[in-house]
Amino acid sequence: MQPFISVPSLKNQSLKDLTTWRIGGYSTEVFFPATIEEIQRIVVHYRMLDRPLSVMGYGSNLLIDDRGFDGGIIVLKKNFCKHTLDHTDLLVLEAGFACPKLARLAWTMGFKNLAFLSGIPGSIGGAIQMNAGAHHHAIMDYVKKVEMIDTYGNIHLFDRSVIEASYRQTHFPIKGIVTRAWIALEQEGLLSLTEVLAHRSRTQPLAAWSCGSVFKNPHATISAGWLIEQVGLKGFVYNELEISVKHANFMLNTGNASSQDVLTLTRMIQQRVYLLTGYILQPEYQTLGSCF
Numbered sequence: 001m002q003p004f005i006s007v008p009s010l011k012n013q014s015l016k017d018l019t020t021w022r023i024g025g026y027s028t029e030v031f032f033p034a035t036i037e038e039i040q041r042i043v044v045h046y047r048m049l050d051r052p053l054s055v056m057g058y059g060s061n062l063l064i065d066d067r068g069f070d071g072g073i074i075v076l077k078k079n080f081c082k083h084t085l086d087h088t089d090l091l092v093l094e095a096g097f098a099c100p101k102l103a104r105l106a107w108t109m110g111f112k113n114l115a116f117l118s119g120i121p122g123s124i125g126g127a128i129q130m131n132a133g134a135h136h137h138a139i140m141d142y143v144k145k146v147e148m149i150d151t152y153g154n155i156h157l158f159d160r161s162v163i164e165a166s167y168r169q170t171h172f173p174i175k176g177i178v179t180r181a182w183i184a185l186e187q188e189g190l191l192s193l194t195e196v197l198a199h200r201s202r203t204q205p206l207a208a209w210s211c212g213s214v215f216k217n218p219h220a221t222i223s224a225g226w227l228i229e230q231v232g233l234k235g236f237v238y239n240e241l242e243i244s245v246k247h248a249n250f251m252l253n254t255g256n257a258s259s260q261d262v263l264t265l266t267r268m269i270q271q272r273v274y275l276l277t278g279y280i281l282q283p284e285y286q287t288l289g290s291c292f
């Protein structure tokens with residue numbers, strides 16, 4: 001199909017293996033661009049075709065419909081992950097760069113502020129879009145500039161001051177794809193990489209297929225996992241989904257769970273938590289949709 005885009009792509013590709021939940025159907029076409037020019041070419045081409053286009057990093061916060069995605073998907077984790085140093089205290093990272101790799105890179109350079117990212121299995125682009133965080137830090141606390149490509153293929157550079165970020169969400173002045181970020185390196189940091197990773201393996205079922213936390217915490221001092229435990233759902237099994245006994249906010253795919261199973265169990269948890277505690281839980285995971 002479309003040879004003039006000349007960007008490596010796979011047709012009718014299963015998406016489940018591109019996510020950490022291992023759930024989802026097929027996409028018409030999946031692209032693995034290596035340069036900004038290639039991303040621009042895909043965007044412009046899909047706009048000309050008037051076809052849906054989406055973007056993903058590591059698929060670690062994504063629920064993909066079993067019916068698949070009838071459009072193109074740009075996957076940045078494979079080829080779009082270079083980095084450079086800007087002055088001595090600013091890293092410029094392509095959006096597919098992995099968060100744990102960034103934490104390690106910063107640490108070996110003597111900067112401790114990004115250690116909290118070491119246990120977040122996402123890309124820089126996905127982390128910025130989700131304002132990913134842990135241990136009272138979030139990535140947007142350290143982002144200085146973000147480069148994006150809009151729906152027409154134009155490149156924009158946004159200063160942090162024009163980007164809105166709050167708990168697990170970021171809003172940009174335009175719709176589009178995050179392509180690069182400038183992230184500040186600081187010497188101060190409360191936790192070491194070893195402490196962050198040890199805490200994770202003690203408290204989270206890391207070997208299982210999941211999307212991390214299913215729900216956002218409804219309040220700074222009340223965690224969704226604690227509420228799910230209080231209403232007696234820890235360990236609950238629904239088809240091939242299990243509410244983790246290690247961390248009740250993790251919903252594990254133990255075999256062949258479907259996207260519909262996830263939506264059903266999400267609603268069951270929300271209803272029970274609301275009925276018994278009055279708290280409304282909002283899902284943290286995203287469903288794959290057109291980014292334009």
Ligand SMILES: Cc1cc2nc3c(=O)[nH]c(=O)nc-3n(C[C@H](O)[C@H](O)[C@H](O)COP(=O)(O)OP(=O)(O)OC[C@H]3O[C@@H](n4cnc5c(N)ncnc54)[C@H](O)[C@@H]3O)c2cc1C
Pocket residue numbers: 020054055056057058059060061062076095119120121122123124125126127128129130131132133134176177178179204206210211212213286287291
């Ligand atoms: C075991 C485990 C532990 C986790 N722990 C944490 C945690 O401690 N804290 C936390 O915040 N999250 C956590 N997560 C969730 C997840 O890792 C983060 O939200 C991560 O930042 C998502 O990045 P990603 O590259 O996987 O994004 P994806 O899942 O691929 O995409 C997520 C969303 O971002 C969009 N997106 C992706 N890339 C771009 C881009 N370049 N430009 C624009 N939009 C983009 C996608 O379209 C989608 O809407 C965890 C997940 C797992 C599986």
